[in-house]
Amino acid sequence: MKLVMLGTGPFAVPTLQALAGGPHEVALVVSRPFKGRKKALRPPMHTAAEELGIELWTPESVNLPESIVRLESLEADLLVVCDYGEILKPAALGATRLGGVNLHGSLLPKYRGAAPVQWAVWNGDTVTGNTVIQMTAGLDAGPCLAQQRVDIDPDETAGELEERLALLGAEAVVDVVEKLTAGTAETVEQEHTAASKAPRLAKQDGLVDWSLPALQIKNRVRALSPWPRTFSFWHIEGREPVRVVIDRVQVDQSGEPEASAPGAAPGVVVEQSGKLLVQTGEGLLEVLTLQPAGKRVMQAAEFLRGYSGGRFASE
Incomplete structure (x- = not known):
C-alpha cells in the first residue's frame, strides 16, 4: 500500500519507523510547521522523516483546499495519523482510497482528546492502552480496528508511559495496515455514551x-x-x-x-x-x-x- 503519515510529536515516531521498515511505501510525512530557530526544539517527526529519507511537508493546515489537492495527487491508499495536532476534516480524510486510521493512547472511548496519557495518570488509573480507529469527522469517535491493554506502574510518569505506549502502538498500526491490505480488518463501534474527554493540560x-x-x-x-x-x-x-x-x-x-x-x-x-x-x-x-x-x-x-x-x- 501507498501510505501518507501525519504526525508531529514523539508519540508518532515509532509508528513512522515501523512503517518505513515494512513492505509498504511511506510516500510522504505531513507534520505541523515549526517556526523556531533552535534545531533541538524541532518536532520529533521532522527529524525522524529526514533520518529515514522520507519527504517532509509542513502545510499551515492539511484541511486547506490546496492541501487536499496535493494529497489527492499522491493517489495514496491510506492516511496514518498519530500525534499530529490538527483535526482532519472529511475532505482530507477522503483524499485517499481507504481514508485514515489513527493511533490514540487510550482505551477509547475513554479519554478522547489531546492528552489521554496524562489524564490516565492524573486520575490514578491502573490500566490504559492504545486504540487504532478508522477516522471519522468526530473527535476520536471512529470505530475501533485494534486495541491493546497495558498496566500502569504506580510510580510511572506520563512521559515514561507514553514511550511504552508509542512502541506498542506501532505494532498495532502495522498489524492494522496488513489487515487492511488483505481485506480482513474488522471494526467495532465505540460505546459513545461512555466517552470521556482528555483536553490538553496547561x-x-x-x-x-x-x-x-x-x-x-x-x-x-x-x-x-x-x-x-x-x-x-x-x-x-x-x-x-x-x-x-x-x-x-x-x-x-x-x-x-x-x-x-x-x-x-x-x-x-x-x-x-x-x-x-x-x-x-x-x-x-x-x-x-x-x-x-x-x-x-x-x-x-x-x-x-x-x-x-x-x-x-x-x-
Missing part, C-alpha cells in the same frame, strides 16, 4: 493544591512529567517566596496517614530529619527531588540545608 494545572490527599498530588506530579511539571512556592518568614518545581515524590508509609501530623495545615513541613515530609489534606507526601527557580534539580536533604525553616503554599 502550565497552571501544575500548581499544587496541598489540601488534596497525598496520593492525588503524587498522581498529578507523575501526570505532568515531563511537561508542564508541578510547582509550588516555598515560604520562609522575612524572605520572598521561591517558586519550586516538584520533581519526584512518594506517599509516606511510615505511619497512619490520618494521624501523620495532627493539627498541621496543608503545606507545612512536619519533619526535616533528612526527609522533606509535607502535610497534605490526607497523609504525608515525601518530596524526594525538587528544583528551586534558577537552580538545578536537587535532593530533598540538600534543599533543606539551603532553604531551612520554610513551608509550601500555593502562592
Whole structure:
C-alpha cells in the first residue's frame, strides 16, 4: 500500500519507523510547521522523516483546499495519523482510497482528546492502552480496528508511559495496515455514551493544591512529567517566596496517614530529619527531588540545608 503519515510529536515516531521498515511505501510525512530557530526544539517527526529519507511537508493546515489537492495527487491508499495536532476534516480524510486510521493512547472511548496519557495518570488509573480507529469527522469517535491493554506502574510518569505506549502502538498500526491490505480488518463501534474527554493540560494545572490527599498530588506530579511539571512556592518568614518545581515524590508509609501530623495545615513541613515530609489534606507526601527557580534539580536533604525553616503554599 501507498501510505501518507501525519504526525508531529514523539508519540508518532515509532509508528513512522515501523512503517518505513515494512513492505509498504511511506510516500510522504505531513507534520505541523515549526517556526523556531533552535534545531533541538524541532518536532520529533521532522527529524525522524529526514533520518529515514522520507519527504517532509509542513502545510499551515492539511484541511486547506490546496492541501487536499496535493494529497489527492499522491493517489495514496491510506492516511496514518498519530500525534499530529490538527483535526482532519472529511475532505482530507477522503483524499485517499481507504481514508485514515489513527493511533490514540487510550482505551477509547475513554479519554478522547489531546492528552489521554496524562489524564490516565492524573486520575490514578491502573490500566490504559492504545486504540487504532478508522477516522471519522468526530473527535476520536471512529470505530475501533485494534486495541491493546497495558498496566500502569504506580510510580510511572506520563512521559515514561507514553514511550511504552508509542512502541506498542506501532505494532498495532502495522498489524492494522496488513489487515487492511488483505481485506480482513474488522471494526467495532465505540460505546459513545461512555466517552470521556482528555483536553490538553496547561502550565497552571501544575500548581499544587496541598489540601488534596497525598496520593492525588503524587498522581498529578507523575501526570505532568515531563511537561508542564508541578510547582509550588516555598515560604520562609522575612524572605520572598521561591517558586519550586516538584520533581519526584512518594506517599509516606511510615505511619497512619490520618494521624501523620495532627493539627498541621496543608503545606507545612512536619519533619526535616533528612526527609522533606509535607502535610497534605490526607497523609504525608515525601518530596524526594525538587528544583528551586534558577537552580538545578536537587535532593530533598540538600534543599533543606539551603532553604531551612520554610513551608509550601500555593502562592
